[in-house]
Amino acid sequence: MYSETVMDHFRNPRNVGTIEDANGVGEVGNPMCGDIMTMYLSIKDDRIDDIKFQTFGCGAAIAVSSMLTEMAKGKSIEEAKKISNKDVANALGGLPKNKLHCSNLGADALHSALKDYEDRKAEKPRGELKRKEKHEHVGGEKCYCPYCDVEIGEGETVCANCALTVDVGQQD
Amino acid sequence: MNILNLDHISANQLLPEVQDAMVSAIKMGYGNPSSQHKMGEQSSEALEKARESVAALINSPSPKEVVFTSCGTESINHAIKGVALASADKGKHLVTSNIEHNSVIRSIRRLKMMGYQVTSVPVDKYGRVSPDHVTKAIRDDTILVSIMHANNEIGTIEPIEEIASITKGKKVTFHVDAVDSVGVLPIDVQKLGVDLLSFASNPFYGPTGVGGLYIRRGTNVWPLLEGGIQENNKRAGTENLIGIIGLGVAAELAKRDMDARLSQFKRLREKFLKELPNYVDEYIINGHPEYCLPNLVSVSLKYIEGESIVLMMDDEDIEISTRSACASGSLRASHVLLSIGLQFAEAQGTLVITFGLENTEKDVVRFLTALKETVKTLRNLSPLYKKAHQTEH
Numbered sequence: 001m002y003s004e005t006v007m008d009h010f011r012n013p014r015n016v017g018t019i020e021d022a023n024g025v026g027e028v029g030n031p032m033c034g035d036i037m038t039m040y041l042s043i044k045d046d047r048i049d050d051i052k053f054q055t056f057g058c059g060a061a062i063a064v065s066s067m068l069t070e071m072a073k074g075k076s077i078e079e080a081k082k083i084s085n086k087d088v089a090n091a092l093g094g095l096p097k098n099k100l101h102c103s104n105l106g107a108d109a110l111h112s113a114l115k116d117y118e119d120r121k122a123e124k125p126r127g128e129l130k131r132k133e134k135h136e137h138v139g140g141e142k143c144y145c146p147y148c149d150v151e152i153g154e155g156e157t158v159c160a161n162c163a164l165t166v167d168v169g170q171q172d
Numbered sequence: 173m174n175i176l177n178l179d180h181i182s183a184n185q186l187l188p189e190v191q192d193a194m195v196s197a198i199k200m201g202y203g204n205p206s207s208q209h210k211m212g213e214q215s216s217e218a219l220e221k222a223r224e225s226v227a228a229l230i231n232s233p234s235p236k237e238v239v240f241t242s243c244g245t246e247s248i249n250h251a252i253k254g255v256a257l258a259s260a261d262k263g264k265h266l267v268t269s270n271i272e273h274n275s276v277i278r279s280i281r282r283l284k285m286m287g288y289q290v291t292s293v294p295v296d297k298y299g300r301v302s303p304d305h306v307t308k309a310i311r312d313d314t315i316l317v318s319i320m321h322a323n324n325e326i327g328t329i330e331p332i333e334e335i336a337s338i339t340k341g342k343k344v345t346f347h348v349d350a351v352d353s354v355g356v357l358p359i360d361v362q363k364l365g366v367d368l369l370s371f372a373s374n375p376f377y378g379p380t381g382v383g384g385l386y387i388r389r390g391t392n393v394w395p396l397l398e399g400g401i402q403e404n405n406k407r408a409g410t411e412n413l414i415g416i417i418g419l420g421v422a423a424e425l426a427k428r429d430m431d432a433r434l435s436q437f438k439r440l441r442e443k444f445l446k447e448l449p450n451y452v453d454e455y456i457i458n459g460h461p462e463y464c465l466p467n468l469v470s471v472s473l474k475y476i477e478g479e480s481i482v483l484m485m486d487d488e489d490i491e492i493s494t495r496s497a498c499a500s501g502s503l504r505a506s507h508v509l510l511s512i513g514l515q516f517a518e519a520q521g522t523l524v525i526t527f528g529l530e531n532t533e534k535d536v537v538r539f540l541t542a543l544k545e546t547v548k549t550l551r552n553l554s555p556l557y558k559k560a561h562q563t564e565h
Contacts, residue, residue, distance in 0.1 A: 010483060016553055027555070030516075035477075038555040054555035056517065058479040062553065 003093035006063040013062055015069035017052040024117030028108045035061040035102060037109040039069075043117050046077050053109070060099040064106035067091050072110055081114060083107060176535050179491040180528035181324060181352060181468065186418065187377045187529075193421040194379065194414050202413050206402060215413055222420025229423040230369065231360040232386055239385045239406045240416050244351035244372030246396065247385040248275040250407070251347040251368040254393035255316045256283050259345070263313030264288045267344075269301045269330075270511040271323055276349055277507075280318070298460035299328035299512050306335050314344050321350035321359070321369075325495050325508040325524060326458040327465035329353070336365035345391060351375065351383075355426035356467060357434070367391045373415070377529070378422030382415035433529065437466040440527045443536050444469055451540040452547050456518060458509065472514060472522040475557035476550040481523060484549065488542040493524045517556060 002010070017040075024041035035057030042050035051073050053065040068088050072080045089095050089103040186194070197218065203211030205219045220235065227235040241247045256266065268280055270292050280290055293305040301319055310317070317339050322329045332348055339346040347368040353359055354369075355376025361369055368391060372383040387393060387406060399408030426433075445457065448471070458470035473481065478494035485492055495506050509519035525539070551557040 007483075010480070011487065013553065018558065036555055054553055054558060056475065056520075056554045056556045057477050059483045061477075062480060 001096060002059060002063070003095075005067075005091070005093040006060060006095065009063035009066040009092065010059045013066040015052050015066065015073070016054070018054060019050060019052050022052075023120060024113040026109045026111070026113030026116055028112055029057070029105050035105050037061065037065055037105055039065075039109040039113040041113045041117055043077065048072050048075050048077070048080055057102065057105075058099070060095055060102040061105065063092055064088055064095075064102045065109070068106045068110055077114060077117070080110065083110060173489050176490045176531075176538060177528060178525045178531065178535070178539055179493045181375070181524060181526040182493055183380070184374050184377050184528060185530075186379060187422065187425060189425060190378055190418045190421045194418040197414050197417045205411055205413060206400065218417055219411055219413060222416045222423075225420040225423040225427075226384055229359070229427045230354060230371070230386060231362055233362060234389065236404055237361075237387055237389055239387055239403045240411060240419070241383045241385055241407060242381060242412065243383040244349070244370055245275040245383075247370035247372070247383045248273070248347075248349055248351075249279050250385055250396040251370055251393065252276065252279040252316065252318055253283065254396055255345050255347065255368070255391075256288060258392045258394040259315040263311075263315045265311050265314045266290050267293065267306060267309045267314055267317045269293050269295060269319050271295050271299055271325075271328075271508040272318070272320055273324055273349055273351070276318055276320070295328075295511055297513050298463075299323055299326050299458070299508065300460060300463065301330050301335070303331055303334040303338055307338050310338070310342050310344055314342070316345050316347060318347040318349065321348050321353040322357070322465045323459070323508060324352045325506055325522075326470040326512065327468035328460045329357075329463040329465065331463075332364050332366065339367075340365060345393075352465060352468075355423065356465065358430060361386050361388070368393065373419040373422055376422050376426040378419040379415045382412055382419045384419070434466050436529070437527050440531055440533065440536060441466060441469060443533050444525070444540075447536060447540055451544040456514070458512060458514070458522065467527045469525045470522060471525070472509070472518045473547055474518060474521060475554045475560060476547060477520045478522055480550055481521070481543075481546055484546040485539075485542060488546075490539055490542055492539075493526070494522060495524055
């Protein structure tokens, strides 16, 4: 099911943990869709000096978090912002179709932490940690039914092939 | 280290006696049971012998009431769609429960797309259907009630006899999905009082690709497969004779060894539940403490996610499951676990452990020892664990 790289990052996740004096924290996901990721950044001189994560989720979610921290570490803020969902999935040697949303979540968590850093720097009032991520189709990525793997059209909530409800929804 | 299988609900190895019967049937050569020559005749005899063994296992009054199918899923589709189509002129309303297997759910959803109406009754925190809810759900145009015997994710056994007395009184056909019960626990279709009962061969160590449907005489149900006159006109298609021979032998062994198997499972399950708190904390045992499958334990480990546990345990050569294999790969939390009131995160961290004949009490200890380490690793990774314990201090 998973590539060797995914299994390696799952078995030996890099940069696990928290940073006590982090100056950027991002949290995305909810248990309803299966995964929650928290990213901690320590940014010095506009560069990611240290990055740690904690993830509640499947094998893919853990591997995505781990890979992402490796990719982001040492990068400038501008470089890190450019890391996309696709870059993470590609670096992992691909993900099963119905697990691509995990890679979305990973990059979202990093971007959310970067935004938190910039907000703090600009002394914007610190909002609630972002828990709800709107599901977006980025760069022509498609959604697939988790039950039968058939492509699901934009905005569809019932799979036309297997008749099961497929909307992820949000937990309140 | 050798592989430890604690995922018997997903697949079982064939018993040696079953293998021998199937291999010798292959070697002896076989014909088409419908043919009128000697080889056909011999095959037909083998087929009917297997039917008698299965009828004896479920105490069917006549072997003719047993129809062989290709799997439990086919049996369920046959029962539900077959009754719906045969009784469409009488009504288009079905009653089911919130915790059925996908073969029931999807069969019924397909019928919904064709204009049928459905009432799905809730379950209590143990996963039990209340017979009162079934009574209330039945309408004048209700043609079928379909409730499972034992749930495949939490093991809870439903009050089938009580529901059957309701459906009998209201003259509504009653189908029971007993795929994870037949051959595992004593099942008596006459005592249960059901009209249709689906089962499969693999849960009691017969081959995959064979199942059966008990159809009480006089039940109005159309075939799912149309064609020849096989299976007393109830299921067309040349029979999977080798598979059915294996099923027959597995049924004989299940009947013969039922008591010994039940006491072995009881011992393993008790050992598991007694030892578990010595290895992990913060968990929930799902299902009914008394009315439950003897070979299944469902446990929700808080703050961590099931697939990660399964993958890590697999690295230790231990096979377990997060939920039914049919549904794994699905990203949604189990409808069964949400129906009994678990939170989403708890549902995501649920393991299904199913014991088999080769398991010993040593296996339970090996599993728990590995589980302890896995839970520790994953909780260390989990933002939920951190949060829960921060608020405590």
